[in-house]
């Protein structure tokens with residue numbers, strides 16, 4: 001008798017260094033920034049940029065930044081991702097769940113092997129990036145297909161698509177954020193997303209004529225910008241703003257964490273912070289809805305550095321709204337998102353001798 005297909009879930013996040021020290025950060029950055037989807041320039045250009053300009057200087061600086069947010073359980077990104085995995089195991093006791101990272105450990109290969117060892121031939125993979133970017137989602141999916149294709153008996157994959165406007169995701173963001181806004185009483189709310197080179201946004205536009213071609217190109221999603229990271233971010237921010245009942249004028253959408261001299265998508269978080277303070281905003285709350293887990297980019301870049309910059313420009317206080325992490329509403333929302341994508345063994349009617357309405361042979 002054919003065994004019941006066993007479903008496994010693989011949660012995938014970006015990855016993080018093993019320790020907040022220059023050698024470990026260098027190893028992490030080398031793997032991350034050697035990815036042609038991240039530094040999408042010629043192989044020679046990437047090698048030169050990495051080895052002449054980034055790896056000699058950035059690891060020490062980034063390691064110092066990591067040290068300011070490193071906890072007793074290590075990197076916040078890994079810590080929160082592990083806790084989410086544990087909580088999801090409790091919420092979905094009928095499936096096996098593993099965590100994997102695109103770069104570093106636990107690797108995609110390790111996660112897939114662990115699921116296979118437990119008999120999971122069908123795997124639902126969840127890239128934990130709400131908005132699509134070729135350098136985050138695309139890279140994870142490409143590496144997943146490669147790793148899944150290595151063994152003799154390949155698993156059968158279903159990949160959860162970007163969930164940037166999924167009502168359960170938006171609702172979770174709102175439920176985590178609302179008590180913070182209630183307590184902090186900001187006079188302005190910022191939605192700060194990870195940035196992306198403009199070139200990468202344009203490459204996701206199959207027409208080559210829509211993305212970043214005119215102001216407002218990201219205000220709605222159609223066939224040409226359906227994979228546009230910036231349009232996904234605008235959709236997340238708009239849905240969250242509406243769900244929280246905020247006025248458009250009391251909010252700002254912006255993009256943080258740029259690297260190098262190539263043009264990155266605008267407006268920039270560090271510029272907007274100062275402009276808001278100069279316009280008289282005193283209390284600023286910041287959501288980071290591109291990240292489901294708190295990490296260096298939220299805790300250090302916004303929680304520490306942006307807060308200092310805002311106050312130096314005349315602001316009174318900046319409050320970082322925590323990421324979804326392992327909050328119970330997010331765990332429930334993620335379970336919903338996964339169940340909606342999971343292949344149901346009997347989702348499609350199968351015609352067999354016993355189930356077919358008409359006899360096979362008249």
Ligand SMILES: C=CC1=C(C)c2cc3[nH]c(cc4nc(cc5[nH]c(cc1n2)c(C)c5CCC(=O)O)C(CCC(=O)O)=C4C)c(C)c3C=C
Pocket residue numbers: 014015016017029037038039058062075077129133135136194195196197200257259290291294295296297
């Ligand atoms: C939200 C999804 C992410 C996209 C898209 C993304 C693109 C992207 N990132 C870099 C460069 C760096 N990012 C770094 C950290 C980092 N990036 C993301 C997510 C996305 N990146 C996360 C979750 C983190 C935090 C990891 C952690 O350990 O906490 C870093 C490393 C830190 C540093 O040295 O500043 C770099 C570098 C590029 C170039 C890029 C797209 C082209």
Ligand SMILES: [Fe+2]
Pocket residue numbers: 194257
């Ligand atoms: Fe990044």
Ligand SMILES: [Fe+2]
Pocket residue numbers: 201210211212217218225228230231
């Ligand atoms: Fe766009």
